[in-house]
Amino acid sequence: MRRSICYGLLLGLVWCADVTTTQAESLSLLQYGERNDFQLEVSGADRQWLAVKGSLRLGVNAPDNPPFDIVSNTGDYQGVTADIVGLIGKLLNLQVKVRRYPSRQAAIEALRRGEIDVLGSANTYDSAEKDLTLSQSYAVDHPALVTRTGETAVAAGELAGKRVAMLYHYLPPEQVQLAYPEAQLQLHESVQSAVSAVSFGKADVFLGDLLTANLFAHRISNLQLANFAALEPGAFALALRRDDERLHRLVNAAIEEISEEQRQEIIRRWGGGIIAPIGTALQFTKPEQAWMNRHPRIRVLFVESFVPLTFRNDEGQFRGIAADVLERISFRTGLVFDARPVVSIAEATRKIRNGEADMFAALSPSKAREEHFDFTRAYFSNPFVLVTRDTPEAPVSLEEMAGKRLAVTHGNELIGYLIKNHPKIQLVLIDNVGQILERVANGDVEGGVTNVIGARYIISRQYRDRLRIVTTIGSTPGHIAFAIDRGAKELRDILDKALLSIPPNELEDLTSLWSRDVVLEGSFWAAHRRTILSSMLAALLLLAATFVWIRRLREEIRRREEAERRLIDQIEFERVLIDGTPHPIYVRDHELRLVTCNQSYLNVFGVTREQVIGKTLCESTLGQMPEAPAFEAAYRQVMTSGEPLIRDNHLTLLNGQTIAIFHWMLPFRLGNGEMASVIAGWIDITERQRLLLEADDANRAKTTFLATMSHEIRTPLNAVIGMLELASKKAERGEYDRLTIDVASDAASHLLELIGDILDIAQVESGKLALSPERAQLGPLVESVVRVFDGLARQKHIGLQMELDPAADCDVLVDPLRFKQVISNLVGNAIKFTEEGAVRVTLRLCQPHSEYRQSVELLVEDSGIGIAEDEMLRLFRPFVQAASNQQHARNGSGLGLVICRNLSEMMGGSLTLSSTLGVGTIVRVRLAFDILPDLVTPKPGELDPIETPVRGLRVLVVDDYPANRLLLVQQLSFLGHQVVEAEDGRRGLNIWRTGHFDVVISDCNMPNMTGYEMTSLIRGEELNTGRKACLILGFTANAQIDEENRCRAAGMDGCMFKPTSLAQLSKRLGLARPIPQEIQRPSATLELIGLSDLERMSGGNVDAVKDLLDKLITTNRSDLLRLDELAAAGNNEGLRVLAHRVKGGALILKARHLEHCCEMLEEVKMESERHELDARIDNLREAILQLTDMLETYCAT
Structure with missing residues (x-):
C-alpha cells in the first residue's frame, strides 16, 4: 500500500507538469524508400481542392512510439507511419507538415480544433472518440505479450494476478480488463517506460502491438515475445475528423493505392525482425522465373473456420498460420497471394481443377487427395484426435467405437488406417471439417476425427461441457501443406524452395504463437458490425451538423474556462499535495539541493524554509544529523539507478530524539527521459514498532502462561482420578474407604483453589507471577500432597515413603499453593518414571539462619529409570523431556521441572538434580522461610460445621x-x-x-x-x-x-x-x-384463575382438584406442541379448531386472558396478513404457558 501511495504521488507530480505544457513542436518528415513511379487518379474538383490545400498536417504525440513514431535528435520524424504518410503526400501532391504534441489527448484536441488534418498511428483507442473516424488501415495491429525470459505461465496465457504494463493510449483499458479480469493493469506514459517496467521486475507483462513487442524483445536481452494476447486483432490507421469527408475519401484512396508489397517492405524495414527477409536471394531456374513473371499474383483458397490454420477476422482479412507462412514466402519470392474463402474442401478442389484458383492454403496430404493435388513440403504438424460427447457413456477409445459412427473428412489420410485396424467402425465421410464437431454434438455420429488445435478452439468456444478430446489417433502426426493443381509443377517447386529457406526455428516460433487460443467474434455484432456502424455514423453526422454552429460559438468561451479551471486545479492540487499532507514530503534536484518541501518537513526538524531550501542536506543545519551522509548517498543511488528506494530508517532529530521512519525516495524523469529530481518523504512508525514489540511480548507471555497452567491443573487432577478409581474398585469388593474419599475431596478442594488462583493470575502482566505468602506448617503441606499420590503409587505397586522432621511443624510464612505445586510436580514425576522400588519424600530442617528465619531441604528420591548426564541440562528448557523417557512423553508437556525451578527461585531458594541412568534420581530443593509465632490451627481434613436454619425456607x-x-x-x-x-x-x-x-x-x-x-x-x-x-x-x-x-x-x-x-x-x-404467608397466599392463584369454584365443587377435596389440574397441565403441554406444528404447516383451519378446544378448558377455569386469546385466533381470516396471524399465535402460546405455570405452582403447594 505504501508503494502505491508513493507511485500515486509521483504520477500526480508528472500530471502537474504535463497540464502546463500544451505547445506543439514542428518536426521534419524523414521518409525512407520514396517512390515516384506511381500516381493517384483524382477528379478535377478534388485536384483543385488539393491544390488549394497545399499541405497535409500530420499530428503525432510525445514520447516516441517505435517503430511507428520515432523522433531523432535532429528533430526528424520517422518510422512506419512517417513512411506511409510520406507516400500519401506523394500520391495527393501535398507537402507533409508534422506537429508533435506533449500527449495523445492534446493531439486529439488539436485534431478537433483543426490545427492538424490527420493523427498518425491511430487504432481502437482513438476510434472511441465520437467525433473522430479512422482511415483505411495501413498495418495490422496484433496485440501481443512480452515477458521476462522464462516466464512460462504468461506464455500459456495465464495472467491472473499479473501486473500488465501498457501504453495508456494503446487500447481502451476496459477492453483489456474484459479480456483479463484478474490482471492488474498499469498504464504508462511511453512504450519505453512500460517495457522497462517488465525488464526491471516492476511489472510482469507488456501488452502492445506485435511490431512494437517484437522490436523491444529483440533489443532487450532479458525479454521474450511470449504470446498473442486474447484480444481481437485491430489495425493502425490515420484518425480524421468525421466532418472532413473529402480528405477522408482521398486519404483512403491513397492508402489503397499503396501496394501490399510496399507496405510489407516498410514493415520489414522497421519491424525489428518480426518479418525478416532471408539473408541471400533464392535461386530459381529459368522456367521457374519465367513462370513467376507470367503469374505475379497467386489465387489462394482457404476455409474460413479452420482455426488457427486459416480463418477470417472480423474485418474480413485472411489470417492464421497459413497466412503468416505465405507472407514470408511473399517476401522471399515477390509473389502476391490473393486469398479467397471457400466453404468446403470439395469446393476448393472443383475451383482449382477448373482453373479458378491456383492453390489451397491448408490441407493434409493423403493418397486419395494426391489424385487431384500436388502437395508442397509440410509447414505444420499436429496430431489427429478423437472427439466424443462429454458424457459418462461416450466412448473413450477407437476400440469402444466398434459398431459406432465416426465422422472424418473426405480424403483424410487416416481413412485407410481406420479401415485396416478398426474395420467395425462405421465411417461417415464429411466434406467440411467444421461440420464434424457439429455432427458429434447433435448426436448424428458418436465420434469425430480432427486436428487437436482446431478441436480445442471450437470446443472451448461452442461446445464447452458438451464435447471432449479423448485420445490421439495413429502413431504419426498429421501434416499440413499447400495443395496445388497437379499441372503447376513450377509453383510447387517455388513454394518448396521458399519453405526450405525459412529457418526451422522461425517456422516453429511462428506456429507456436498460433498454437494457443485464438479469439474470434462469431456473434451477430461481428456479422453486421459494418452495417450497424455505418448507420450509427450517419446518425451521428446528422446530429453533429445540428449542433456544430453552437459549438463554434461556445468554443472560445470553453477554452478560456478550461484554462482557468486547469490553473485553479493545479494550484489547489499542489497546495493539498504539499502542505496538506500530514507526513513530511520534499523534492531534491539532481545536485541534491532541496527544491521544495511541505510544512510537516519543517515542523519535524524545527527549522524555517530559508534554512534548508536550495541547500544539500550536509550544507544546511540538518547536516549535523548522524544519518545525513547515508541519506545523501541514498539520493545519489536513486538518481544514478533510476530505481525507487523504499526502506525503514532511523532518524535523529536536532533535539536528539531518534524516531523510526518508513522512508521512500522516488526518481522523477522529464518527458525526454532525463533524470530531474528525487521525490521523497517518510511516515513516522515509531509508535507502530513499539506496539508491535509489546504485542509480541504479550503473545509469548500468554502462550507460556497457558502451557504452564495446563500442566499444573492436569497433575493434581490425575491424582484425584487415581484415588477415585481406587475407591471405586474397593466399593466393588464391598469395602468402604473413607480415607481415600477424604484424600480425593481434599485434592479436589486444592484443585479448586488452583483454578481460583489462575483467574487471579490472568490479570497479572505477562511473566510476573506474584507469590501470596500466608501462615502455614510445612509438615502438613507435604503430608497432604503425599496422601494424594498414595493411591497412584499403590496402583503401580511401588512404595511411597515420607520422612518429616518433627521440627517442621512450626508456623512459617509461605505460599502454600506454590509450595505444594513444587512437591506435587516432583512426586508426580518420580512416580511416573518409577516402575519398581519406591519413591521417598524427605523434609528436614537445616541450620537456621537466625531466630526468625529457617532453612529447609526437601528431597524427592526415586528408583526409576534415571536420566543420562548429557540430558539433565536440557530438562530445564520448556517442553523438553529426556530421550530415555519418551515412552511417557505423551503424559506430560515437559514443563514440570521448569515450573518447579522457577517457583523455587521465586521463593528465594534453589532446585538441583542428580541422577544415574538405570539407578534413579534425586531432586533437592533448598528454601528459607520466615518463622512465625505458634497459633492454634484446625486439624487437617476437619469439615466446616453446617449451620442448620431455625425453620425451612x-x-x-x-x-x-x-x-x-x-x-x-x-x-x-x-x-x-x-x-x-x-x-x-x-x-x-x-x-x-x-x-x-x-x-x-x-x-x-x-x-x-x-x-x-x-x-x-x-x-x-x-x-x-x-x-x-x-x-x-x-x-x-x-x-x-x-x-x-x-x-x-x-x-x-x-x-x-x-x-x-x-x-x-x-x-x-x-x-x-x-x-409471612399472609403477604402472598397460594389462594391468590385460585382467585386469579377461578380455582375456588373447583374446590367448592369437589367439597374441599384439594387432592381431587390437583389430580384434575395435573391432567390439564399435561393437556396444555400437548396443545403447545400441536400449536407449533400447525403454525409451521400454515394450517389456519387446524389453528381455529385447536383454539376452540383450548377455550373450553379456559371457560372451566375462568382464565379470562386465555379465553380472549383463543377467541382472537378463532376469528382470524384465511386472507389475513401473516404477521397478524403470527402475533395471535404468540399471544395464545404465552397465555397457555402462563396458565400452566400457575397450575404447577398451585399443585406444588
Whole structure:
C-alpha cells in the first residue's frame, strides 16, 4: 500500500507538469524508400481542392512510439507511419507538415480544433472518440505479450494476478480488463517506460502491438515475445475528423493505392525482425522465373473456420498460420497471394481443377487427395484426435467405437488406417471439417476425427461441457501443406524452395504463437458490425451538423474556462499535495539541493524554509544529523539507478530524539527521459514498532502462561482420578474407604483453589507471577500432597515413603499453593518414571539462619529409570523431556521441572538434580522461610460445621443446566428447605409471580431470559406492588470479582460461585428470613384463575382438584406442541379448531386472558396478513404457558 501511495504521488507530480505544457513542436518528415513511379487518379474538383490545400498536417504525440513514431535528435520524424504518410503526400501532391504534441489527448484536441488534418498511428483507442473516424488501415495491429525470459505461465496465457504494463493510449483499458479480469493493469506514459517496467521486475507483462513487442524483445536481452494476447486483432490507421469527408475519401484512396508489397517492405524495414527477409536471394531456374513473371499474383483458397490454420477476422482479412507462412514466402519470392474463402474442401478442389484458383492454403496430404493435388513440403504438424460427447457413456477409445459412427473428412489420410485396424467402425465421410464437431454434438455420429488445435478452439468456444478430446489417433502426426493443381509443377517447386529457406526455428516460433487460443467474434455484432456502424455514423453526422454552429460559438468561451479551471486545479492540487499532507514530503534536484518541501518537513526538524531550501542536506543545519551522509548517498543511488528506494530508517532529530521512519525516495524523469529530481518523504512508525514489540511480548507471555497452567491443573487432577478409581474398585469388593474419599475431596478442594488462583493470575502482566505468602506448617503441606499420590503409587505397586522432621511443624510464612505445586510436580514425576522400588519424600530442617528465619531441604528420591548426564541440562528448557523417557512423553508437556525451578527461585531458594541412568534420581530443593509465632490451627481434613436454619425456607431455583439444578435442589432439600425449580428466567419469573418464596437462587446466563433480567423484573414488581423483597442470590461459574458487581447491579443480594459446599450454602441462606404467608397466599392463584369454584365443587377435596389440574397441565403441554406444528404447516383451519378446544378448558377455569386469546385466533381470516396471524399465535402460546405455570405452582403447594 505504501508503494502505491508513493507511485500515486509521483504520477500526480508528472500530471502537474504535463497540464502546463500544451505547445506543439514542428518536426521534419524523414521518409525512407520514396517512390515516384506511381500516381493517384483524382477528379478535377478534388485536384483543385488539393491544390488549394497545399499541405497535409500530420499530428503525432510525445514520447516516441517505435517503430511507428520515432523522433531523432535532429528533430526528424520517422518510422512506419512517417513512411506511409510520406507516400500519401506523394500520391495527393501535398507537402507533409508534422506537429508533435506533449500527449495523445492534446493531439486529439488539436485534431478537433483543426490545427492538424490527420493523427498518425491511430487504432481502437482513438476510434472511441465520437467525433473522430479512422482511415483505411495501413498495418495490422496484433496485440501481443512480452515477458521476462522464462516466464512460462504468461506464455500459456495465464495472467491472473499479473501486473500488465501498457501504453495508456494503446487500447481502451476496459477492453483489456474484459479480456483479463484478474490482471492488474498499469498504464504508462511511453512504450519505453512500460517495457522497462517488465525488464526491471516492476511489472510482469507488456501488452502492445506485435511490431512494437517484437522490436523491444529483440533489443532487450532479458525479454521474450511470449504470446498473442486474447484480444481481437485491430489495425493502425490515420484518425480524421468525421466532418472532413473529402480528405477522408482521398486519404483512403491513397492508402489503397499503396501496394501490399510496399507496405510489407516498410514493415520489414522497421519491424525489428518480426518479418525478416532471408539473408541471400533464392535461386530459381529459368522456367521457374519465367513462370513467376507470367503469374505475379497467386489465387489462394482457404476455409474460413479452420482455426488457427486459416480463418477470417472480423474485418474480413485472411489470417492464421497459413497466412503468416505465405507472407514470408511473399517476401522471399515477390509473389502476391490473393486469398479467397471457400466453404468446403470439395469446393476448393472443383475451383482449382477448373482453373479458378491456383492453390489451397491448408490441407493434409493423403493418397486419395494426391489424385487431384500436388502437395508442397509440410509447414505444420499436429496430431489427429478423437472427439466424443462429454458424457459418462461416450466412448473413450477407437476400440469402444466398434459398431459406432465416426465422422472424418473426405480424403483424410487416416481413412485407410481406420479401415485396416478398426474395420467395425462405421465411417461417415464429411466434406467440411467444421461440420464434424457439429455432427458429434447433435448426436448424428458418436465420434469425430480432427486436428487437436482446431478441436480445442471450437470446443472451448461452442461446445464447452458438451464435447471432449479423448485420445490421439495413429502413431504419426498429421501434416499440413499447400495443395496445388497437379499441372503447376513450377509453383510447387517455388513454394518448396521458399519453405526450405525459412529457418526451422522461425517456422516453429511462428506456429507456436498460433498454437494457443485464438479469439474470434462469431456473434451477430461481428456479422453486421459494418452495417450497424455505418448507420450509427450517419446518425451521428446528422446530429453533429445540428449542433456544430453552437459549438463554434461556445468554443472560445470553453477554452478560456478550461484554462482557468486547469490553473485553479493545479494550484489547489499542489497546495493539498504539499502542505496538506500530514507526513513530511520534499523534492531534491539532481545536485541534491532541496527544491521544495511541505510544512510537516519543517515542523519535524524545527527549522524555517530559508534554512534548508536550495541547500544539500550536509550544507544546511540538518547536516549535523548522524544519518545525513547515508541519506545523501541514498539520493545519489536513486538518481544514478533510476530505481525507487523504499526502506525503514532511523532518524535523529536536532533535539536528539531518534524516531523510526518508513522512508521512500522516488526518481522523477522529464518527458525526454532525463533524470530531474528525487521525490521523497517518510511516515513516522515509531509508535507502530513499539506496539508491535509489546504485542509480541504479550503473545509469548500468554502462550507460556497457558502451557504452564495446563500442566499444573492436569497433575493434581490425575491424582484425584487415581484415588477415585481406587475407591471405586474397593466399593466393588464391598469395602468402604473413607480415607481415600477424604484424600480425593481434599485434592479436589486444592484443585479448586488452583483454578481460583489462575483467574487471579490472568490479570497479572505477562511473566510476573506474584507469590501470596500466608501462615502455614510445612509438615502438613507435604503430608497432604503425599496422601494424594498414595493411591497412584499403590496402583503401580511401588512404595511411597515420607520422612518429616518433627521440627517442621512450626508456623512459617509461605505460599502454600506454590509450595505444594513444587512437591506435587516432583512426586508426580518420580512416580511416573518409577516402575519398581519406591519413591521417598524427605523434609528436614537445616541450620537456621537466625531466630526468625529457617532453612529447609526437601528431597524427592526415586528408583526409576534415571536420566543420562548429557540430558539433565536440557530438562530445564520448556517442553523438553529426556530421550530415555519418551515412552511417557505423551503424559506430560515437559514443563514440570521448569515450573518447579522457577517457583523455587521465586521463593528465594534453589532446585538441583542428580541422577544415574538405570539407578534413579534425586531432586533437592533448598528454601528459607520466615518463622512465625505458634497459633492454634484446625486439624487437617476437619469439615466446616453446617449451620442448620431455625425453620425451612421456600426456595426458587432457576438454572438451565439440569445437572446443576438437580444438585442444588438436593443440597437445599438436605438442608430442610422446600424447593421449586425452573429451567429459564422467563419460567422462573412466572412461578415467582404466582407463588411465595423466601429465596430465589438463579444462574446468571440462561436462554430466553438471563438471571440479571429476571432479577430486575422481580425487583421492579416488588417495588410497584409493595411486596416484601425476597433474598436473591446469583449462582455462576465465572468466579471473577466483577461478576459479583454485575449481580448486585441487577438487584441481587449476593453471588455464589460454582461449585458450592453445603456449609457455604447454609451460611448464605442464614441471611434469609421467612416472609409471612399472609403477604402472598397460594389462594391468590385460585382467585386469579377461578380455582375456588373447583374446590367448592369437589367439597374441599384439594387432592381431587390437583389430580384434575395435573391432567390439564399435561393437556396444555400437548396443545403447545400441536400449536407449533400447525403454525409451521400454515394450517389456519387446524389453528381455529385447536383454539376452540383450548377455550373450553379456559371457560372451566375462568382464565379470562386465555379465553380472549383463543377467541382472537378463532376469528382470524384465511386472507389475513401473516404477521397478524403470527402475533395471535404468540399471544395464545404465552397465555397457555402462563396458565400452566400457575397450575404447577398451585399443585406444588
